Amino acid sequence: MYQIQTPYLLFLGDAPDQLAAKTARGINDWRPEKVVGQMSLENCKADLGLPELGLQEAYDKGARTLVLGTANRGGVISAVWMDVLKEALHIGYDIANGLHNKVNDIVDVAGLATQLDKNIYDVRHPTEQFPIGTGEKRSGKRLLPVGTDCSCGKMYTSLALEKEMLSRGMNATFRATGQTGILVSGSGASIDAVVADFMAGAVETIAPANEDPNHWDIIEGQGSLAHPSYSGVTMALIHGGQPDAMVLCHEPTRSHMRGLPHQKVPAIKEVLSLATTLAQIVNNDAKFIGICVNTSQMVARDIEGYLKKLEDEHGLPACDPYSQGTAKIVDMVS
Amino acid sequence: MYQIQTPYLLFLGDAPDQLAAKTARGINDWRPEKVVGQMSLENCKADLGLPELGLQEAYDKGARTLVLGTANRGGVISAVWMDVLKEALHIGYDIANGLHNKVNDIVDVAGLATQLDKNIYDVRHPTEQFPIGTGEKRSGKRLLPVGTDCSCGKMYTSLALEKEMLSRGMNATFRATGQTGILVSGSGASIDAVVADFMAGAVETIAPANEDPNHWDIIEGQGSLAHPSYSGVTMALIHGGQPDAMVLCHEPTRSHMRGLPHQKVPAIKEVLSLATTLAQIVNNDAKFIGICVNTSQMVARDIEGYLKKLEDEHGLPACDPYSQGTAKIVDMVS
Structure with a gap:
């Protein structure tokens, strides 16, 4: 790499x-x-x-x-x-x-x-030849943001989580899967430009086994299981990433999936359930540890109430990673 | 094409x-x-x-x-x-x-x-530039075989279903997504060799809108939602294919997922539930209409009992498409 x-x-x-x-x-x-x-x-x-x-x-x-x-x-x-x-x-x-x-x-x-x-x-065009993924258990821990839609804050969530973990002295590395992330970190693979057969293997390559069992790879998420254009990429990130922890990312003001006026945004509850089932195929312990909301388009006075409602409804800490930081979520794993 | x-x-x-x-x-x-x-x-x-x-x-x-x-x-x-x-x-x-x-x-x-x-x-190397998929509803009907594993009979199931439909005078076309299928039909796209961003769009291209609302595209399945190497490809087939009908394909003698000794074969019930949830993201009416079992490795006297048990357990017709044909399954949609 x-x-x-x-x-x-x-x-x-x-x-x-x-x-x-x-x-x-x-x-x-x-x-x-x-x-x-x-x-x-x-x-x-x-x-x-x-x-x-x-x-x-x-x-x-x-x-x-x-x-x-x-x-x-x-x-x-x-x-x-x-x-x-x-x-x-x-x-x-x-x-x-x-x-x-x-x-x-x-x-x-x-x-x-x-x-x-x-x-x-x-950086949008990987030149490396990646292997076919295996799903074999790797040492170290992995976290993956999973979105209800595309472009709802998965990269910012990943970077905010890495920042919070590092500030606590935890061992953590952001793993980039898109062009901005690669330029931020200096390394990674544009997963949506990899040939289908090698997508999961590319994720396994950029988030490899780590000697430190307590090291966290924070893998940048892409797409959404509910976005028909890119759901295959999201699937490969879940199985190649074999996350121990997932964070749901959501932008609450969308009236439809990004770029697709005919496609409705899925319920948060459905995505939590679907991604957990899929992630547990490769990692029995996979679970969600929080919800990150991109509140940039919300009316300011509605934000706190909305986050509180999410917390009550799903039993997970909810925050805006950019304006509030991710301390509540990192508390779940530190 | x-x-x-x-x-x-x-x-x-x-x-x-x-x-x-x-x-x-x-x-x-x-x-x-x-x-x-x-x-x-x-x-x-x-x-x-x-x-x-x-x-x-x-x-x-x-x-x-x-x-x-x-x-x-x-x-x-x-x-x-x-x-x-x-x-x-x-x-x-x-x-x-x-x-x-x-x-x-x-x-x-x-x-x-x-x-x-x-x-x-x-034929393993697509040269066509495919669009990004949209998930927009297309006219005509589509059927997709979905496997518990790779190489469990999805192509044979597809071709057997097409044969049965054509023999009844139904309007049906096999749509190839792998090299043998492409050589059989003379057309198609090796979906696992397409760049990730365009997988769903490739499936939309090979199974396009059909003027006849009763025409069936029988799309060749690939991989498995539970196979960590290729699950992203399977996901793209489900969302790009927007199937009205799915047929579960299973090889009952496998002790683990193909090529992956550490990866267990999923329960049929789990795959039925997972694929239905995912397919309904793009097609509310998506449902399973049958189970096709590759019985070639089974002890002959066990076959009938096994198929009967599947039918009772899942409420769907079950058959070996190669040795028994798929009449029971096509009955569900004709």
């Missing part, structure tokens, strides 16, 4: 709005100590409030990887971007790319990297 | 034993009308009892595709095989290959095919 060099210079390019830079924002939210600054082009409408640095200036401050953390306009890597990439390689940077477009497909940029012995990481 | 030309000449090569030719046997069992004959090399230990024909002779009898339906020794395509492939292309054949090794990777064979405008189908 590769390990992307840090610190990073976050390239914001010519992002049309703040949302386009959400990958860069995620990196800076969770690993500010790995970030030297940001670099914007003309007309960039995103700003992370970091020092604005040129390539050479950031390199001199220690940056070793240029991170493409912004959606690119029109879905193509423009000529202006290519000049930046080539200059970065000449200065001595590796490139880590969170876009769908592969920098390794740009012949003269990829050729230059080879010539200069620099790395290009197209 | 491609359609492989028929009839076929089944190439048995230098198969070391009968089992090595099981793909060729499957084709001949289910589509004998598409098979002109077999072609063996020296030292071939497999025999399907078909006319033994040379390339030109079979072509003259109408064969248009040479099918590689035998596991190759040592996992490589030998020089002798390559000579056969090139001669076949010169005569006018397409090539359909069920092996892991890709014929399209053999530069001079692939080049010759291009030059002669002939097709090479490496």
